[in-house]
Amino acid sequence: MRAMLLCAGLSTRLGTLGSERPKPMLPVCGYPILAYGITNLVAHGIRDIVINTHHRADVIEREIGDGERYGACVRYVHEPTILGTGGGLKHALPLLDPGGTDEPFLSCNGKLIFDLDVTALVAAYRAAGDILGMMVVRRVPDAKAWGAVQVVTDDRGPRIIDILGDGEHMFCGVHVTRPSVMARLPDGESDSIRQGYLPWLRAGERLAAYEHTDGYFAEHSTPERYLESNWALLDGARLRHPPGPLAGVDPAAHIHDSATLVGPLRIGAGALIGADITVGPNAIVGEGAEVHASIRDTVVWAGATVTASDAGPIVIA
Numbered sequence: 001m002r003a004m005l006l007c008a009g010l011s012t013r014l015g016t017l018g019s020e021r022p023k024p025m026l027p028v029c030g031y032p033i034l035a036y037g038i039t040n041l042v043a044h045g046i047r048d049i050v051i052n053t054h055h056r057a058d059v060i061e062r063e064i065g066d067g068e069r070y071g072a073c074v075r076y077v078h079e080p081t082i083l084g085t086g087g088g089l090k091h092a093l094p095l096l097d098p099g100g101t102d103e104p105f106l107s108c109n110g111k112l113i114f115d116l117d118v119t120a121l122v123a124a125y126r127a128a129g130d131i132l133g134m135m136v137v138r139r140v141p142d143a144k145a146w147g148a149v150q151v152v153t154d155d156r157g158p159r160i161i162d163i164l165g166d167g168e169h170m171f172c173g174v175h176v177t178r179p180s181v182m183a184r185l186p187d188g189e190s191d192s193i194r195q196g197y198l199p200w201l202r203a204g205e206r207l208a209a210y211e212h213t214d215g216y217f218a219e220h221s222t223p224e225r226y227l228e229s230n231w232a233l234l235d236g237a238r239l240r241h242p243p244g245p246l247a248g249v250d251p252a253a254h255i256h257d258s259a260t261l262v263g264p265l266r267i268g269a270g271a272l273i274g275a276d277i278t279v280g281p282n283a284i285v286g287e288g289a290e291v292h293a294s295i296r297d298t299v300v301w302a303g304a305t306v307t308a309s310d311a312g313p314i315v316i317a
Helices: 016-020 033-043 057-064 084-091 118-127 193-202 223-234
Strands: 002-007 048-053 073-078 105-109 112-114 133-139 148-154 157-163 169-177 208-211 217-219 265-267 283-285 298-300
Touching (some): 002 033, 033 048, 033 057, 033 105, 033 112, 048 057, 057 073, 084 105, 084 193, 105 112, 105 118, 118 133, 118 169, 118 208, 133 148, 148 208, 217 223
Parallel strands (some): 002 048, 002 105, 048 073, 133 208
Antiparallel strands (some): 105 169, 112 217, 133 169, 148 157
């Protein structure tokens, strides 16, 4: 099975953070969000991955590369004009189905860190029979704020009967479908829900649901959510297949003897912690960053420099 990671957004809600890096490349505990998605897919045996790009495509292609470091084979499809969640998939079908065999594929939003059992999801999809696809959903108290999904269970298992209406579940940004289904979308920009699943569902076709009930889930569309995810993973939130250590001090970091470290924290390789300062709790210092003032509740991006304790919660340069 192949997978596509959707990464062609504009990241506008992130302000300065999004102008510096595309959302899937924001560092969480020192690793790009996209790396979390790739390592989880690889852990479940999915190594052929397609990534679509638009804003700051250079950052994604430079830092993720061909995916070899993660055990993956990554290929890219660039969108000079954003095509949306449906149009992006349709545009990438030559890479997702190169042999024209209509094998199912997995579509994942690139802004997620998601402890999803992909093996169980694929097994559930294959057992569901003749369906448009299988959407991953989770029950949340504010479902309407996310676009509510209404789920019922019949003799064939959970299925979706409405989207963007009433319901107690949210769509998690992951679904399994077939190339022939996405090929039905209109050419150009389209939404896989509004122009695809929703009208097809209302025409009587079957759309299955896979309910995610256990494990970490976070999306990173705002600076607040981005920080919350850093602190949650730093504090030990469950994640079975991270791209590397999420807490602790890398052996290649340089810590002055007079510095004080207070956990939880993460200090990356080549980072420099200066004299007579305290780092932590809740401090993440990226690779090659320098910290010359005491910090807490702060994320310092790779290569950035901190010279004052009031530098702010996110230091990017």
